[in-house]
Amino acid sequence: MRILVIGSGGREHALVWKLRQSPLVAGSEDIFVAPGNGGTASLAVNVPLKESEISALVDFARSRHIDLVVPGPELPLTLGVTDAMNAAGIACFGPVAACARLEGSKSFAKEVMNAAGVPTAAYGVFRDLDSARAFVRSHGAPLVVKADGLAAGKGVIIAHTEAEALEALDAMFSGQRFGEAGRIVVVEEFLQGEEVSLLCFCDGLSALPLPSAQDHKAAFDNDEGPNTGGMGAYSPAPVLPDAGLERLTDLTVRPVLRLMAERGTPFRGILYAGLMMTADGPRVLEYNVRFGDPECQPLLMRLTSDLADLMLAGARGELASRRLDIRPEAALGVVMAAEGYPGGYAKGMSIEGLDEAESLDGVRVFQAGTRREGDRLLASGGRVLCVSALGATLAEARDRAYAGVSRVRMDKSRFRRDIGVKGLKRLHLL
Numbered sequence: 001m002r003i004l005v006i007g008s009g010g011r012e013h014a015l016v017w018k019l020r021q022s023p024l025v026a027g028s029e030d031i032f033v034a035p036g037n038g039g040t041a042s043l044a045v046n047v048p049l050k051e052s053e054i055s056a057l058v059d060f061a062r063s064r065h066i067d068l069v070v071p072g073p074e075l076p077l078t079l080g081v082t083d084a085m086n087a088a089g090i091a092c093f094g095p096v097a098a099c100a101r102l103e104g105s106k107s108f109a110k111e112v113m114n115a116a117g118v119p120t121a122a123y124g125v126f127r128d129l130d131s132a133r134a135f136v137r138s139h140g141a142p143l144v145v146k147a148d149g150l151a152a153g154k155g156v157i158i159a160h161t162e163a164e165a166l167e168a169l170d171a172m173f174s175g176q177r178f179g180e181a182g183r184i185v186v187v188e189e190f191l192q193g194e195e196v197s198l199l200c201f202c203d204g205l206s207a208l209p210l211p212s213a214q215d216h217k218a219a220f221d222n223d224e225g226p227n228t229g230g231m232g233a234y235s236p237a238p239v240l241p242d243a244g245l246e247r248l249t250d251l252t253v254r255p256v257l258r259l260m261a262e263r264g265t266p267f268r269g270i271l272y273a274g275l276m277m278t279a280d281g282p283r284v285l286e287y288n289v290r291f292g293d294p295e296c297q298p299l300l301m302r303l304t305s306d307l308a309d310l311m312l313a314g315a316r317g318e319l320a321s322r323r324l325d326i327r328p329e330a331a332l333g334v335v336m337a338a339e340g341y342p343g344g345y346a347k348g349m350s351i352e353g354l355d356e357a358e359s360l361d362g363v364r365v366f367q368a369g370t371r372r373e374g375d376r377l378l379a380s381g382g383r384v385l386c387v388s389a390l391g392a393t394l395a396e397a398r399d400r401a402y403a404g405v406s407r408v409r410m411d412k413s414r415f416r417r418d419i420g421v422k423g424l425k426r427l428h429l430l
Helices: 010-019 054-063 074-078 081-087 097-104 106-116 129-139 162-174 242-252 254-262 296-302 307-316 354-358 394-407 421-426
Strands: 003-007 031-035 068-071 123-126 143-147 156-159 185-189 194-203 207-209 218-220 224-227 232-235 268-278 281-288 330-338 363-367 370-373 376-379 383-391
Touching (some): 010 031, 031 054, 054 081, 068 307, 081 097, 097 106, 106 123, 129 162, 129 185, 162 185, 194 242, 242 281, 383 394
Antiparallel strands (some): 143 156, 194 207, 194 268
């Protein structure tokens, strides 16, 4: 079986690592990654194609007789890579563009939630600044202001005051912060509670839920600072134990699958519900249409099922005959980022100590913003590594992951020191 993975982050390194374990994959020469990174280069064949070059990706898949395409990030999905691969007769585990709008347009996602009866926050959708400002003044703060389009996980602003909300609207509608992504703005009520991620393998009708995970979006400890693409994650999240997975899937994922199928655009791929567990019950904050990064890394460390088989079955609409086998251990990942991220940051720092980190029991280092220059591994992005670990308990997984971090040497780097603390507090271990 020959597979093409699209993307260049830590998520894609983890996907390649897990796909290489499949009996369906003969070796590294049968997995290609476009464009990949320094980590995928040691497990597969990196291909110098951008994730946005849809026609070139299709041509490559045809020329190399690819059996399965796995898009990692959201951009190629919203640009229609699955539609293009399907037209070429190539299986692709990801939603068609009509379904990828669930992530590509927050206003569309809200419309679908309402139509499907999925609980979510009250909201308004605005295409002009004056009406949005009037809404803010009439409702008061706190509010959440969201750019409608894709903004690399950073297009959500929590406004604690009316002035902050108005400032966010000004920045979005002016195009200064998010460009076209902020042409339409969603303003919604601020929900109190604890966030948790529910990701499901979907094949158009069936949904197989993975264990819960919790991401850490803020740049700094104690959830302070600007939003990032994610500074760490762990699984399971005690706020959503395994016993509640099916009920939450019935509430937040399966209704969307039924609706999209009724509309003639069945959803196949990973549907990720970002949930807020409020005092009044769970509410969906947003949908993503792919594995989260860094949730993917700890989740795949716990998955023991054949990922290649699962994805091929999902692309073919055959998941009803499959099951997910999950390790009982907890897993936790800590992102090591370049100083300055998510703003401007340095590049080119030498990275050492990965072998020392991975010599620790249960530790695996997934590379994101890295590149190889001869025998040297260099930093090339804002989020550089995700040091991940398995442990019998969340506390053990956390200790092992941070022990791995301590063995990595990279100048001008930083990381959050509180990944997993919310879970430990909920378990009354802190």
